[in-house]
Amino acid sequence: MKKLLIILMFALAPLSLPAHSALAAGDGPSKDMLKGIITQVNAAERTIVFQKDDTKELVTLVMNEKMQPEEMKTNQKVLINLDKHAAAANTMKDISIMFIDMSLSKLIALLVIGAVGGLLSGFIGSGGAFVMTPAMMSLGVPGAVAVASNMCHKFPKAMVGAYKRWKYGQADIKLGLVMATTAVVGVQIGIKIQKYILNQFGGAGSNLYISAVFMVVLVFVGGYVFYDAWKLAKGGGKETVSKLAVRMQKINLPPMMHFKTAKVTISAWITIPVGLLTGMLAATIAVGGFIGVPGMIYVIGASAVVASATELIIAFVMGAWGSVQWGLSGLIDIRLALLLLATSLIGVQLGALGTTYVKDYIIKVVMATTMLIVAISRGAKIPGYLIDLDLMSPIQESTITLLEAISFWSLVAALGSAALIIIVAMVKGMTADSRSKKAVLGTSNG
Amino acid sequence: MTSTAFDKNMSAIAFAEAGEHDTARQILGKTTQKQSSKSPAPPAKSKPYLKTIIFGTMSISAYVLLFTNEKLVTEIFTMGGWRWVYPVGAAFFFSFIHGAFASNLLSSLGLEAKK
Numbered sequence: 001m002k003k004l005l006i007i008l009m010f011a012l013a014p015l016s017l018p019a020h021s022a023l024a025a026g027d028g029p030s031k032d033m034l035k036g037i038i039t040q041v042n043a044a045e046r047t048i049v050f051q052k053d054d055t056k057e058l059v060t061l062v063m064n065e066k067m068q069p070e071e072m073k074t075n076q077k078v079l080i081n082l083d084k085h086a087a088a089a090n091t092m093k094d095i096s097i098m099f100i101d102m103s104l105s106k107l108i109a110l111l112v113i114g115a116v117g118g119l120l121s122g123f124i125g126s127g128g129a130f131v132m133t134p135a136m137m138s139l140g141v142p143g144a145v146a147v148a149s150n151m152c153h154k155f156p157k158a159m160v161g162a163y164k165r166w167k168y169g170q171a172d173i174k175l176g177l178v179m180a181t182t183a184v185v186g187v188q189i190g191i192k193i194q195k196y197i198l199n200q201f202g203g204a205g206s207n208l209y210i211s212a213v214f215m216v217v218l219v220f221v222g223g224y225v226f227y228d229a230w231k232l233a234k235g236g237g238k239e240t241v242s243k244l245a246v247r248m249q250k251i252n253l254p255p256m257m258h259f260k261t262a263k264v265t266i267s268a269w270i271t272i273p274v275g276l277l278t279g280m281l282a283a284t285i286a287v288g289g290f291i292g293v294p295g296m297i298y299v300i301g302a303s304a305v306v307a308s309a310t311e312l313i314i315a316f317v318m319g320a321w322g323s324v325q326w327g328l329s330g331l332i333d334i335r336l337a338l339l340l341l342a343t344s345l346i347g348v349q350l351g352a353l354g355t356t357y358v359k360d361y362i363i364k365v366v367m368a369t370t371m372l373i374v375a376i377s378r379g380a381k382i383p384g385y386l387i388d389l390d391l392m393s394p395i396q397e398s399t400i401t402l403l404e405a406i407s408f409w410s411l412v413a414a415l416g417s418a419a420l421i422i423i424v425a426m427v428k429g430m431t432a433d434s435r436s437k438k439a440v441l442g443t444s445n446g
Numbered sequence: 447m448t449s450t451a452f453d454k455n456m457s458a459i460a461f462a463e464a465g466e467h468d469t470a471r472q473i474l475g476k477t478t479q480k481q482s483s484k485s486p487a488p489p490a491k492s493k494p495y496l497k498t499i500i501f502g503t504m505s506i507s508a509y510v511l512l513f514t515n516e517k518l519v520t521e522i523f524t525m526g527g528w529r530w531v532y533p534v535g536a537a538f539f540f541s542f543i544h545g546a547f548a549s550n551l552l553s554s555l556g557l558e559a560k561k
Contacts (some may be wrong), residue, residue: 079455152537156540164549324530324534333521333524334523338536338537357560
């Protein structure tokens, strides 16, 4: 217990770090963004007087040529991005209203994606983030607020899911905390790389890098997980420890760590890189679980059930840390976070109990299916980024619209198909279980 | 080799038919004893309807309270700095009461983990 507390303290220590500016998952927002209220609009001069939220300081900002004075809403919290390359100082690049008006359809949309994301999270340990942020953005939520609110809903969801799966004897707390600590460090490294790419190649270059990493990781890892799951399904579903993991476990390089629930003894020098990579990937593609879970299965040697349960502990620590970072900048729309939580807390527990009814390889099937379909979604965006970088000749507007549609709907398909597999497998498992119980009762009574 | 409950019942019947009532009883006794220890959820366990209602009411009231004061809440929660405690604290608070509601709701619906 004492040991666990020490690990927990280590894992939570980064929470006290100050906010950094960053792009992705685990960290805070960009410094070029202003948050506050427009107090005055000067239509003739095309300027506005803006009061910063944190310092209450008043600044005059210039509208860009596309902006209309009528669009400038006063007395409403807005987010403004400044155009660093504009001729005049303090020129606005874009402006967005921070809090969307909550209509009934938006409310229902949030509840539905919350439920499906929760189900997936409880079952495979991660999932949801890759669709929740874009979904919120398509409802009109500014990007930074969408990322922040998703983060704030992720950690309580992961906490509830991790607790449930720990109760079922599936989550390895020690492994989770060790992975989480190293992953937090990995996030920092990931952000450094991202910043370097952003400075060197600009926004389009950075987008291309993110998409390329996304595609490569998802296609390779997802493909391998799928192949493994298919092999298991054919062989009757009996899971064996991967050859790589067996070899890794044989490396006797102190300090050796023993993970009770995962039933693994392995050198810390193997565990740390897996955690670092998880964090680095979380900073790049916002879904660290897509490398963390396969890493725990194939490199460390945990079973799919234990790996996916342990991932929830990692998600909790990283989500809590990220939420503090975004909270420091005041960008969390708590309404969005709580509406997602309303259904995702039910979904995550349903997903968690679902794992007790299915064979281990079903978890791999769901994970691989999601990863491969999400890869299509990202792949559809690559031509757009290549055009931005002048690496490809421009294509027709209609083709771009089509690619955008493919990208969005494949995300929906990823979630939908994953949810369907989980529900079907769960119902099958439950029916088989109740039938065998009835049979036992029947023979003892008869 | 392990014998199933069916095998044991059949052998008990065979002994009973042969007049060995005590042996038959012994076999059956063992079977029922073994099954009762193996038996999953005890049937007497009642479903947590009351808890579901209590946590459900708490959760709904908290949601209503928050959404009726939407403007004030979003204003205070996004001030930044040390006020990160508000959104993070609220997320924790909701996850406890709403999480408890969700857990009891699933149990009330008969959805329990396989034992």
